[in-house]
Amino acid sequence: MTREARLDPATETALAALIVVLADNKYFLGRRLSEWAVGAPTLESAVACAALAQEELGHTRPLYSFLAQLEAPGAPVALEHDDDRERTYCLSYLRQRFPSWPYAAAALFLADTALTIMLQGLENGEHAVLRRRASRLIADEPTHAKFALGRIRELAACSSQPALQAALAELLPETLCWFGPAGEPGVNLLRSAGYVSHDNEQLRQQLLDRIAPSLHEAGLPIGIQWNDHGQRWEYPALPWERWSSLERCTETQARTPTT
């Protein structure tokens, strides 16, 4: 990797933290999708899950290799197996098997969109190596997004609608938290360095821009309203009391079984 300019230690640590979060989430999303390569309700979906899993796991390579090249002290090692590290940095709902197909569709739709938005923030940033790598990863995302939205629409129109609705309601608050609370010092450092293009709340609004219209259109109310006056999406209070800014997840809750 061509080093842009020697980063100051605090910025380097913040950048390493962001990269490991992206990589770990992609790793676990890939692992979870791979479990549906043999269990999805249709052969086409199963094959798609295998392909998506392969790509998500492949996406970890440029991220983990960038992390290694950063040489940030204490940076976590790349994951090749779930238990390679004591601590991982991903959404709690990606840490264990998805309990149902509607849950899998909701998780893919939300997590994949959130990851893409964060990568687009890097693609628009000023770190040339990261820009290039983010751009490469984003190139694969339209097919992922199309598949996820297709499954959301399909499930919303059949008897699985209540299960899908429940899964979205369960997973959305953590996904919105994932961008972090407003004014996080690490994100502020990365913004000052020009490596990320938006703050946490702007990224959260971008996620809602991407998902809310599609969910409304599919008849899936998620408690999000557009505020015409404020030109922003309004969402219910987020569970910051359960948020771990270190592991970038909310404390795992007992799951309500969904079918």
Added chain:
Amino acid sequence: MSSRPTPESLREALAEISDPEYPISIVDLGLVRGVTVHESTATVQIAFCSLGCPCIELIVEDIEQRLLEVPGIDRVEVEEVFERWTRSDISPDGLKGLRQIGVA
């Protein structure tokens, strides 16, 4: 006396390597993004069609093996560049080959 290896001669050697999944050379598929030679070290910059391609290690091994057969090369470095790969990267010969096997 054999001539010293050049990027062009190394590229010709790379053109002999087929993708493990399709009988098309990795050069015609547009995977090879740069070739340099410094003294006896060849450096190949490569992009893959898919970041999750299961053949990555095979391709890297094939490149190393083939270039080490080139007189004057005793070290090969393969550097993945993580660039986008699209259909437009395939050469006319590559497209023709793919059409012949019913892919393109």
